[in-house]
Every structure is written in C-alpha cells, then in structure tokens.
Amino acid sequence: MSDNAKKYAGDSVKKDESGLWETIKVIIQALLIAVVVRTLLFQPFNIPSGSLIPTLLIGDYLFVSKYSYGYSKHSIPFSPPLFSGRIFGSMPKRGDIVVFKLPKDNSTDYIKRVVGLPGDKIQVIGGVLHINGKPIQRERVEDYQTTDLYGRTISVPRYKETFPEGTTHYVIERDGDRGYWDNTNVYTVQPGHYFMMGDNRDNSTDSRDEANVGQVPAENLVGRAEIIFFSIDENASLWRPWEWPGYIRWNRMFERIR
The missing domain is CATH 1.10.287 (Helix Hairpins)
Incomplete structure (x- = not known):
C-alpha cells in the first residue's frame, strides 16, 4: 500500500x-x-385506573410539574436516599390533583385529589364530604356514563363539588350514596400530611383506606398534574396500531387539569 x-x-x-x-x-x-x-x-404520567373519573380517564397521558411543591428524594428517579424532607417546598392547595408515592411502600405512584390539609378534620356522611364539621357544597348535575364491575355501560349520579376556597370539580357516585366509603369516621389530618380522595368516590382506594393508603406525608409528593398531552381509549389494541386514530380522544388533547 x-x-x-x-x-x-x-x-x-x-x-x-x-x-x-x-x-x-x-x-x-x-x-x-x-x-x-x-x-x-x-x-410524564399515564392513568392506569378509573379512580379519578370523570376528571381523568384510563388512557390519559399527562405532565406532572415537579417544581410545584419543591423537591424530595422522590423527585429523583428510583428515590435515592440523598436527603430527607423537602427543599424549596410549598404547600399543595385543596383541590390539586397530585402524584405521590404510596406511603405503604414509598415506591408505587398514586394520583388523587387533595381534600384535606394538615389539621383538617375529614369525614364522609351519606356520600357527602365534610371538612371541619361542615358539608361541602354538592350540586347534582347530568348523570355520567361509565361501566360497572362487569364492564356494562351504566348511568351514575354526577355532582359538582365546591370546596370552601371556591374551587370546583366533578365527582361520580357509582354506588349512589351507599358505597363502602360513603360513611366514615372522622379523620384528623396529621401535621405535614395530606388527605387524598379520588373523584370516582365508590371506586377509589385512597386516604379513607388507612390500611392501604392513609394520609400522605409531604415528603411523598411527586408533583401536581397539569395538562393532558395525549389520550386514547382503554379499549385500543396494542397489536392494531392502524386502529389507533379512531380511539384517540382528540377533544382531551392539551386539556388543563382541574
């Protein structure tokens, strides 16, 4: 060469x-x-269950803001024990929809609505949420179409709830006001903790269930749900991508979460 x-x-x-x-x-x-x-x-976070219907649906994909409540070890992937507590922390507002680590294992991601702040007394009586001994305003609106335990389409009562601060959202009562968690004892929210509930009141494992969820420490907060960037019907088949356009919920794209 x-x-x-x-x-x-x-x-x-x-x-x-x-x-x-x-x-x-x-x-x-x-x-x-x-x-x-x-x-x-x-x-990014996707909704795998119906506990926040009608606000969030199975198949919704959303962005969670990490800076809203400051940072803890759970802000970092795999939650390394680099520090304890929160830095640059701020308090969630009642009504925020929050992603948090399940206190039971500190690893499973859960998403619920904040209904109780530290020091609050929370109780459900006849399906009506009570905060500090007073029932919140609840207005019956048009029924909501959802599915029962057997996958059948049913109409269920839907209500517009108004928190004492004036924020509003919608909830459904799949079992009417006679569900398992529609009558509870009084829960006193501990300092540095938050009480979470789903909007699908009869199909939500949340802070009412002290054995499996309970009150959520501030350190376990991951972030606040902000906006839906994609949504596809839960019945869409992974193996039939050519059908996906028909299953996409175009009307939910870039919808702010409240």
Whole structure:
C-alpha cells in the first residue's frame, strides 16, 4: 500500500472514530437533559385506573410539574436516599390533583385529589364530604356514563363539588350514596400530611383506606398534574396500531387539569 493510501485510510478511521464519539456525546447530553427535565421540571404520567373519573380517564397521558411543591428524594428517579424532607417546598392547595408515592411502600405512584390539609378534620356522611364539621357544597348535575364491575355501560349520579376556597370539580357516585366509603369516621389530618380522595368516590382506594393508603406525608409528593398531552381509549389494541386514530380522544388533547 502506498504512503498516500495509508494516510487516506488513517484519516478515514480517525473520521469514523470522531463521528462515533460525537454521536455518543450527543446521546449522553440528551440523556442528561432528559434526567434534568424529569427531575426538576416535568414528568410524564399515564392513568392506569378509573379512580379519578370523570376528571381523568384510563388512557390519559399527562405532565406532572415537579417544581410545584419543591423537591424530595422522590423527585429523583428510583428515590435515592440523598436527603430527607423537602427543599424549596410549598404547600399543595385543596383541590390539586397530585402524584405521590404510596406511603405503604414509598415506591408505587398514586394520583388523587387533595381534600384535606394538615389539621383538617375529614369525614364522609351519606356520600357527602365534610371538612371541619361542615358539608361541602354538592350540586347534582347530568348523570355520567361509565361501566360497572362487569364492564356494562351504566348511568351514575354526577355532582359538582365546591370546596370552601371556591374551587370546583366533578365527582361520580357509582354506588349512589351507599358505597363502602360513603360513611366514615372522622379523620384528623396529621401535621405535614395530606388527605387524598379520588373523584370516582365508590371506586377509589385512597386516604379513607388507612390500611392501604392513609394520609400522605409531604415528603411523598411527586408533583401536581397539569395538562393532558395525549389520550386514547382503554379499549385500543396494542397489536392494531392502524386502529389507533379512531380511539384517540382528540377533544382531551392539551386539556388543563382541574
């Protein structure tokens, strides 16, 4: 091989190595940016259950703001024990929909609505939520179409609830006002804890169930649900992507969560 040919081959190898290294650097930088965004700003989250119907549906994909309540170890992927408590923390507002780590195992992601703040007394009487001994305003509106335990379509009572602060949202009572959690004892929310409930009141495992969820420590808060960026019907088949356009809920795209 001539000297020129050797030089050309050497230059080609160097260019290939340089191109590969540049590609690796771009991938590393992209991963670092993704980790920073997920840790400090926004985390995507999908809704796997119907506990927040009618506000959130199975198949909704949403962004959760990580900065809303400050940061804890649970803000970081895999919750490494780097520190305890929260930094740059702020208190959730009643009515916020929050993603949190289940206190029972500190790893499972749950999403519910904040109904009780530290020091509040929470009770459900005849399906009506009471806060500090007073029933919240509840107005019956048009029934909601959902499914029962057997997958059959049914109409269930829907209510517009108004919290003492004036914020409103909708809930459904699949079993009327005679569900298992429609009459409870009084829960006193502990300091530094929050009381969570689902909007699908008869189909939600939440703070009313002290054995499985209970009150949520501030450290377990992950972030506040902000906006739905994608939504697809739960009946869409993973193996039939050509059918997906017909199952996408276009009217829910980029809907603010309240």
